[in-house]
Amino acid sequence: MTPALARLRAWLGPHLNTGIIAILCVIVSIVVPICNAVVPESSALHVPDFFVTVIGKLTCYAIVAVAMDLVWGYAGILSLCHALFFALGGYAMGMYLMRSIGKQGMYASDLPDFMVFLDWKELPWYWYGFDHFWFAALMALLVPGVIAYVFGFFAFRSRIGGVYFSIVTQALTFAAMLLFFRNATGFGGNNGLTDFKRILGYPLREPSTRAVLCALAGAGLALAYALCRAVVGSRAGRVLTAMRDVEPKVRFCGYDTVRYKLFAWTLSAVLCGFAGALYVPQVGIINPSEMQPSSSVEIAIWVAVGGRGTLAGAAIGALLVNGLKSWLTAAFPAAWLYVLGTLFVVVTLAMPGGIMQLIGMGPRAWNVLSRFRTPGVKVDASVVGSPSSAPPPAVTLVDDKASSASAGGAAGS
Amino acid sequence: MSALLKVDDVTVSFDGFRALDHLTLTLEAGELRCLVGPNGAGKTTLQDVITGKTRPTSGKVHFDGRDITRLPEHVIVGLGVGRKFQRPTVFPGHTVFENLELSLHGSKAVTRNLFARLTAEERQAIDGTLDLIGLSDLRAKAAGLLSHGQKQWLEIGMLLVQQPKLLLVDEPVAGMTQAEIERTAEILASLAGKHTVVVVEHDMDFVRSIARTVTVLHEGRVLAEGPMKDVQADPQVIEVYLGA
Ligand SMILES: Nc1ncnc2c1ncn2[C@@H]1O[C@H](COP(=O)(O)OP(=O)(O)OP(=O)(O)O)[C@@H](O)[C@H]1O
Ligand SMILES: [Mg+2]
Numbered sequence: 001m002t003p004a005l006a007r008l009r010a011w012l013g014p015h016l017n018t019g020i021i022a023i024l025c026v027i028v029s030i031v032v033p034i035c036n037a038v039v040p041e042s043s044a045l046h047v048p049d050f051f052v053t054v055i056g057k058l059t060c061y062a063i064v065a066v067a068m069d070l071v072w073g074y075a076g077i078l079s080l081c082h083a084l085f086f087a088l089g090g091y092a093m094g095m096y097l098m099r100s101i102g103k104q105g106m107y108a109s110d111l112p113d114f115m116v117f118l119d120w121k122e123l124p125w126y127w128y129g130f131d132h133f134w135f136a137a138l139m140a141l142l143v144p145g146v147i148a149y150v151f152g153f154f155a156f157r158s159r160i161g162g163v164y165f166s167i168v169t170q171a172l173t174f175a176a177m178l179l180f181f182r183n184a185t186g187f188g189g190n191n192g193l194t195d196f197k198r199i200l201g202y203p204l205r206e207p208s209t210r211a212v213l214c215a216l217a218g219a220g221l222a223l224a225y226a227l228c229r230a231v232v233g234s235r236a237g238r239v240l241t242a243m244r245d246v247e248p249k250v251r252f253c254g255y256d257t258v259r260y261k262l263f264a265w266t267l268s269a270v271l272c273g274f275a276g277a278l279y280v281p282q283v284g285i286i287n288p289s290e291m292q293p294s295s296s297v298e299i300a301i302w303v304a305v306g307g308r309g310t311l312a313g314a315a316i317g318a319l320l321v322n323g324l325k326s327w328l329t330a331a332f333p334a335a336w337l338y339v340l341g342t343l344f345v346v347v348t349l350a351m352p353g354g355i356m357q358l359i360g361m362g363p364r365a366w367n368v369l370s371r372f373r374t375p376g377v378k379v380d381a382s383v384v385g386s387p388s389s390a391p392p393p394a395v396t397l398v399d400d401k402a403s404s405a406s407a408g409g410a411a412g413s
Numbered sequence: 414m415s416a417l418l419k420v421d422d423v424t425v426s427f428d429g430f431r432a433l434d435h436l437t438l439t440l441e442a443g444e445l446r447c448l449v450g451p452n453g454a455g456k457t458t459l460q461d462v463i464t465g466k467t468r469p470t471s472g473k474v475h476f477d478g479r480d481i482t483r484l485p486e487h488v489i490v491g492l493g494v495g496r497k498f499q500r501p502t503v504f505p506g507h508t509v510f511e512n513l514e515l516s517l518h519g520s521k522a523v524t525r526n527l528f529a530r531l532t533a534e535e536r537q538a539i540d541g542t543l544d545l546i547g548l549s550d551l552r553a554k555a556a557g558l559l560s561h562g563q564k565q566w567l568e569i570g571m572l573l574v575q576q577p578k579l580l581l582v583d584e585p586v587a588g589m590t591q592a593e594i595e596r597t598a599e600i601l602a603s604l605a606g607k608h609t610v611v612v613v614e615h616d617m618d619f620v621r622s623i624a625r626t627v628t629v630l631h632e633g634r635v636l637a638e639g640p641m642k643d644v645q646a647d648p649q650v651i652e653v654y655l656g657a
Contacts, residue, residue, distance in 0.1 A: 235514065236526035242504040242515055249502045252464065253575070254490035254521045263523045 016361055017312035021225045024315065028059050029218025033211035049207045053282050056214035058322050060279035063217075063224045065302045065318035066311050067271035070228045072300065073308035074237065075264040076244025077161075081169035083295035084176050085144035085269040089276025090286040092143055094193035095127060096136030097281060101197045113195065114188045124186045133200055140277035141270050148269030149262060156258045156265075161247075170293045177291035192287025199281050210282065217278045221315065224271050228311055231267070240264055301344050307354025309363040316355060417442040417609050418463065418579060423472030425458055425633075432458040433469070434633035440579070445605035447620045448613045450630035451654065456613045457499055459630070460581045464496050465489045477578065487521065495577030499584050499613075501564035505557025509548050509567055512556050513539045516571035538574055545600065546570040561588040569600065580610045586619050598622045
């Protein structure tokens with residue numbers, strides 16, 4: 001590499017991630033909508049309507065992936081219930097969209113169709129307020145946030161971490177799915193919420209509405225990325241990564257690790273809710289299958305494939321894996337799960353830094369840690385300060401020579 | 414009476430095994446105390462109890478006139494107790510500079526640290542400490558890549574910028590060269606007076622070079638306490654060590 005190029009790269013280094021996201025967001029929020037709505041259909045540059053929705057949908061996944069990277073890549077908390085937060089945001093927006101159908105449903109009732117079908121006479125209290133867009137938008141952020149906060153508070157305070165935490169989160173999303181499957185819960189049972197007509201008065205079928213929603217998703221990704229970037233670039237962000245690496249030491253630096261985890265965890269859940277709210281108007285349906293435990297596992301795979309601890313990598317992973325999924329499920333429907341599983345195993349074993357590391361843009365911390373994770377050298381937090389498994393040799397107060405020798409021995413233990 | 418730390422009749426049992434057995438210990442402000450004892454004597458466990466990592470089965474710990482027996486770790490740190498672990502423990506993915514930054518004395522709240530900028534004084538404190546621990550040239554290096562001895566020093570540096578009233582230092586010179594050991598002794602000795610320091614160490618040359626008062630632990634109890642010379646001559650101490 002020439003010196004000029006090297007200098008350019010050094011200067012670009014910290015901004016490359018941001019650059020990738022900026023380009024993505026410009027494509028999603030400006031290029032795609034314009035090529036769809038303004039460029040005539042005869043042109044080679046025209047983007048077909050269905051493609052706009054696909055891009056918008058993938059962008060929402062990218063937001064979830066960025067949120068996931070914040071807690072997993074930076075704070076070391078592997079969540080396997082992020083699809084739940086995403087779905088909750090989606091349901092909140094779906095409830096607004098249901099209410100804005102008005103009397104144009106199948107039964108021409110003021111109530112949503114599924115309630116009429118269940119022979120309900122009035123709106124349950126928890127549907128109040130969802131006639132208003134602002135209320136639904138607020139709830140899309142608040143509900144996942146509050147649930148994450150309460151759940152996280154008890155889990156983190158009891159020092160449930162690592163794989164135990166991940167298992168509990170799987171149980172949480174599974175329980176929520178069962179709850180939402182019930183008709184009596186009041187969210188449309190296994191059909192979920194669908195047949196939406198309009199959002200804020202604009203018909204959802206219109207390509208122009210779709211183009212705007214896609215543009216908004218792009219803007220949403222920019223916003224989510226900017227927020228997460230600001231967090232991880234702050235001293236609080238450095239506390240998060242320190243906690244990921246050696247949690248007990250962070251406590252002995254005077255930080256209340258429960259609060260830091262709760263902060264990252266709750267912010268991440270809120271961003272997922274945000275993504276879900278952007279997603280549902282575009283795909284036109286939300287049902288409990290979004291809460292399947294496997295959906296959350298897939299989110300973790302996107303992030304692992306893209307590369308943990310870079311933010312941009314997570315977004316790229318979400319786009320690529322889902323792009324692959326769209327293509328494979330159409331071309332070879334039976335193969336998808338095998339491909340996904342293989343992908344996960346290969347990435348975990350062969351490239352723990354994911355695509356970002358492959359293209360030389362892995363995070364500094366990762367580069368260090370992967371060099372660090374050679375056999376015999378542990379950075380595992382669990383060993384810190386605990387009684388050493390291999391105690392240093394006995395020491396004699398009387399024989400000084402032996403004691404200095406053992407000091408060297410203790411170092412190796 | 415200016416006892417900074419009072420460990421009062423503390424017992425820690427792990428499934429019936431008493432790592433600390435009715436242990437009582439008092440530290441005056443400004444003291445430099447060495448804690449010695451054979452493996453498994455309970456030295457690390459004593460530090461765990463003082464810092465809130467392990468809860469005593471019975472007994473009380475008072476620091477600076479406050480009962481800290483049941484307080485969580487970060488609160489105890491906030492009151493002014495700093496600790497260096499037996500195994501050098503630094504943040505491997507952060508640079509040397511960032512390690513010190515994270516240890517700085519000051520607010521540890523999330524909201525504050527989201528917007529925190531280093532003040533000129535803080536930067537000075539870090540630079541000064543980097544000079545003191547001899548890591549100025551390595552400030553931008555990831556701490557995980559430091560040598561064992563350098564990590565030990567970095568961890569001591571992290572303690573210093575934290576400005577604790579009481580420093581608990583577990584085996585600070587393990588894995589250091591002779592020159593490094595001497596320098597560490599200087600640093601620790603210079604701290605006494607301003608700070609209260611408890612050093613756990615197996616290296617007897619080192620203990621002799623810094624200690625004023627030595628406490629010998631054995632099987633969770635205080636076996637002897639006093640100036641190094643007296644302790645070394647104590648027949649019970651000799652017996653325990655030769656028997657070990
Ligand atoms: N969490 C624990 N569970 C069970 N036993 C423990 C635990 N922590 C310490 N012990 C035991 O308590 C005793 C005292 O351990 P401690 O680590 O305090 O000794 P030490 O004096 O620091 O020894 P060393 O010189 O080897 O560091 C040991 O026998 C140890 O095995
Ligand atoms: Mg010990």
